[in-house]
Amino acid sequence: MRGVITxxxxxxxxxxxxxxxxxxxxxxxxxxxxxxxxxxxxIIVETEAYYGLNDPASRAFHGLKQYNRFMWGDPGILFIxxxxxxxxxxxxxxxxxEVGAVLIRSLEPVNGTEIMKANxxxxxxxxxxxxxxxxxxxxxxxxxxxxIPITTNESEIYIAENQIEGKIVSSxxxxxxxxxxxxxxxxxxxxxxxxx
DNA sequence: AGGAAGATCTACT
DNA sequence: GTAGATCTTCCTA
Numbered sequence: 645m646r647g648v649i650t651x652x653x654x655x656x657x658x659x660x661x662x663x664x665x666x667x668x669x670x671x672x673x674x675x676x677x678x679x680x681x682x683x684x685x686x687i688i689v690e691t692e693a694y695y696g697l698n699d700p701a702s703r704a705f706h707g708l709k710q711y712n713r714f715m716w717g718d719p720g721i722l723f724i725x726x727x728x729x730x731x732x733x734x735x736x737x738x739x740x741x742e743v744g745a746v747l748i749r750s751l752e753p754v755n756g757t758e759i760m761k762a763n764x765x766x767x768x769x770x771x772x773x774x775x776x777x778x779x780x781x782x783x784x785x786x787x788x789x790x791x792i793p794i795t796t797n798e799s800e801i802y803i804a805e806n807q808i809e810g811k812i813v814s815s816x817x818x819x820x821x822x823x824x825x826x827x828x829x830x831x832x833x834x835x836x837x838x839x840x
Numbered sequence: 841a842g843g844a845a846g847a848t849c850t851a852c853t
Numbered sequence: 854g855t856a857g858a859t860c861t862t863c864c865t866a
Contacts, residue, residue: 692847701847711862726861728848747847777848787861819847 651676652805656795659719659737663693663744666737667830672808675751677783677801684759684783686751686773687806690831690838692817694734696743701820704743715743720795724787730777731786735794735803749776749818749829752837775839810835 654673659666670688677684694702696715703725704715714723714736723734723745738744751773753760760772760782773779780786785801794802810832817829818839831838 694847703847709863725847727846729858729860730848732847734847749847775848817847821846 651797653795653797654720654803654805656718656720656793659735659795660739661737662739662742663695663737663746664826664828664830666735667691667693667746667828668812670735670746670748670803671812671830671832672806672810674754674804674806675748675783675801676797676804677785679756679759679784682759683755685755686753686779686783688748688750688803689752689835690748690750690829692747692749692830693737693828694745694747695824696738699824700822701817701824703745714791715745717791718793721791721793722789722801724780724785724790726787727777731780732776733780733785747776748779750774750831750837750839751779751782752835753782770836774837778839808832 670691673688675686675688696704699705703712708716717736719736719738721736723736724731733748734745737746753773763784764772764782772782793799812830813833814827815829816827817823
């Protein structure tokens with residue numbers, strides 16, 4: 645093993661918990677996207693938890709459909725859908741026989757920033773990945789990733805263990821028309837890459 | 841086949 | 854702070 649850098653990838657078990665637990669636990673972790681021979685990497689700094697039939701803001705609220713079926717499926721796979729011409733990156737996350745997912749809302753770029761800027765066609769680093777629609781453009785993630793597992797480093801996309809920096813705070817969710825009473829948005833306080 | 845909604849973003853005042 | 858862009862997906866007929 646000499647000379648081999650071991651990366652600890654979050655496995656399926658990590659995602660088999662309550663969505664709000666996982667939304668918090670993902671903060672500070674590193675999202676890795678293989679891109680040709682190099683890697684696009686960003687620290688997760690903002691997330692939201694979504695539940696099933698009892699969550700009016702959730703894609704699963706109206707029941708099992710073709711497009712949302714992954715929310716009922718195996719934890720640790722991607723659930724991707726479109727809003728206003730932007731792709732939303734979710735990770736299926738729930739306890740056994742439950743329903744749920746976590747939305748990745750913002751990243752702090754750490755590797756491949758020039759590629760991200762080019763993908764977004766912006767110069768300002770703070771505009772590359774600070775929002776759910778922005779980060780999927782920067783990382784070139786679209787519907788073709790819907791349903792793929794991210795639980796090993798064989799995957800095109802995975803999330804790696806990482807030291808968290810900063811304090812976790814919560815708020816109500818952003819952009820949803822009907823929300824639950826609970827605060828289900830989580831972010832790192834004072835991080836400049838959290839969406840507006 | 842057509843309409844409407846949408847977990848957004850951008851540019852403007 | 855608000856309006857308009859833009860397009861995918863779903864729902865109904």
